[in-house]
Amino acid sequence: MSTAARLQGIFSPVLTPFNADYTPDPVRFQRHCRWLLDQDVGLAIFGTNSEANSLGLAEKRRLLDSLLEAGLPAARMMPGTGCCALPETIELTKRAVQAGCGGVLMLPPFYYKGVSDEGLYRSFASVIDAVADERLRIYLYHIPPVSQVPITRGLIERLLKKYPGIVAGMKDSSGDWENTKAMLEEFQPQGFDVFAGSENFLLRNLRGGGAGCITATGNVNPGAIVQLFKTWKNQDADQQQANLDAVRAVFAKFPMIPAMKAAIAWKSGRGEWATVRPPLVELNGEQQQALRAALDQVGFVMPKADQLA
């Protein structure tokens, strides 16, 4: 096992900027990544909120390469590499490890439903065996509301036993605190780092010994989320959490990805940021007005325009 530092803190599934023709814009992508890093937010590129599953394998490879070529630190990256097809997951994971990425966030294969833990075990094991690199750090991505394929406790137990260290942790996007709590109690003491799937559970996760959170709204509200991570033992932690929850609740009232992109488009003055790839659809005018009003109501101030990509 490597002695590289374990990943912790706040990560964000980095929004992927598209041009009007739906091609990704690597330059805006780099800028947005730098802006996140400047605020101590790590780069969980190719997450659900990155529209990563609307990107082809070749596009993901090119975007990752563009960040590396631009000199962004691989150690602060946790790319999503879990695809439906084993060879694609292996290829992307290999590339990430060879580039020195701090970890990878891995969805289970998500087309076939009702698959067994044995089948999922074989999936992850096949990737680990094929990548065959001790530097690999896998964070299992549990997001049943979207993937419809859960990562069960039995599966984690079996993977941890066979691949300790390599199976490094998880992102729990179940939205179910009881599940996160169970993971913290059972697996965190074994060095399996539990990241909450949003900042809603950040304080509870840290109090339970967890590693931080990987959260979509890190794209728009990074400062305050990082602040709670850095000061969670302070007296005002519960108040900070309540403030984070209020902002999150606004974005969560809308289709989240288009809402965050709309907010970045306003504040950056770059209208192209609003573009999402089908099957997603950008906010309409009425939704945009409602979003603005709701953000005003909770006193949310977006980071300054000149700081945004």
Place this chain on the structure above:
Amino acid sequence: MSTAARLQGIFSPVLTPFNADYTPDPVRFQRHCRWLLDQDVGLAIFGTNSEANSLGLAEKRRLLDSLLEAGLPAARMMPGTGCCALPETIELTKRAVQAGCGGVLMLPPFYYKGVSDEGLYRSFASVIDAVADERLRIYLYHIPPVSQVPITRGLIERLLKKYPGIVAGMKDSSGDWENTKAMLEEFQPQGFDVFAGSENFLLRNLRGGGAGCITATGNVNPGAIVQLFKTWKNQDADQQQANLDAVRAVFAKFPMIPAMKAAIAWKSGRGEWATVRPPLVELNGEQQQALRAALDQVGFVMPKADQLA
């Protein structure tokens, strides 16, 4: 609009043979395709039961090319080309059209859930516009139990209006006859060919004016299914349907893909046919025995070994 013959009859999502190391075996794949064609079963390669979503884009391209190079008739192929990512769907669809495939079976992008009809419309429209070939024939693939992303009547209506002829029909794998019936009544008269998603609805679909069925069990029971398609106006049609249902029910009691592969492995004497790619798992010994016993009980005789790949 082209005047090429419209696809009809029985198609099968062709099982994809794997080697022990999970790589696809193009030679067994060709042989199995030929065997299906010899029995008048068309080739819906890369369907759900082909484990197509466990294949990478490059693998699908190579397998399609291998069939074409082997001289199999593209006009009898309806490859599944719908991926999560637009550029991959476009690439595979383009290749299929340029090769002269009779049609393509297109899943909607299936990672993001709860997406709008507007978003799905844009997905399909983007593919059609990018492929930009009048020979394109799209069969919409409605399989909500697996994809979790339905193809609604409103979506079909809109696509048909904009792209008549190119939007050529659908496979209805909802498992809900009422849905198939509604599609037959509303869209079949407009030249939109409705294929039932299994032979369970074959007779009803034909009586309702439908085009046939696209069915997994075409891989193991092709003769009898094709027989009903050819003689559905005969007096014994209901009895034929009942016989088909009895065989289908046996395979459906087990994980269907491993069960069909196990049956082919026994009858062909090629044990490697039993291999499935993770996240699927082959039948265990007990399941295999139960499958054999249940098939015996309904008097199912698999096609002769020497006819199988």
